[in-house]
Amino acid sequence: SVEIGESVRGEDVYIIQSGCGEINDNLMELLIMINACKIASSSRVTAVIPCFPYARQDKKDRSRAPISAKLVANMLSVAGADHIITMDLHASQIQGFFDIPVDNLYAEPAVLQWIRENIADWRNCIIVSPDAGGAKRVTSIADRLNVEFALIHKERKKANEVDRMVLVGDVKNRVAILVDDMADTCGTICHAADKLISAGATKVYAILTHGIFSGPAISRINSAPFEAVVVTNTIPQEDKMSHCSKIQVIDISMILAEAIRRTHNGESVSYLFSHVPL
16 A cells, blocks of 8 residues: 655656566555555656666567566556656667666666776776677677677576587687676576686676576675675665675666656757766
């Protein structure tokens, strides 16, 4: 049960709720809050969802499987959302599941800034994608840092389990930076880290937008050869950081704040795709 504590009539409302923790409770709460604002005559309701729930179920990968991301999109639209602001969607075509505007912000500018500020030897690094799906993200970062990139080709037997990995690219005597959009059980990135060390990388960092860290993730990271595992705070990480000293956080609240400000003032948001707001 939700009751908005003050008048929202004619207001431009932004509701911030990330798809993490008790995901279904949070999603339901978001839908009810959107509806409460909508029928209280707010002029526009924007859902700010840093980590979009069910984003990995974006296609029918086997028969009789649901496309849950589309269902969530429909639910948000039906609840009355007029606009969605999210970050690093698992597949950017999820934007097309909506008939309302979706701003898919990127953590990339903040990631570039972190690399330049925190990795002393970044000019001699190599950006690595732990799977073929992240190739575009990795090449973009490698281009902007003017360094090389490598790929790891993996074959999955079933979801959440990786069978074998093949490294494409030369990482010998370099700092390897694994970049991905999310880490759940961390099986892939921990396998990848071992692979990179055995291929001669001097240090391995992992930079991930959404650190879900479910199941055995924390113990895997603790025993893996990472210098640091860097995640953004699209999902709150305080609890995880207390159990794992390798986890470091990039704060993306400024990016969301600037997106909200620009949206409210009717300015262009595309500046944020390539710059970090000061």
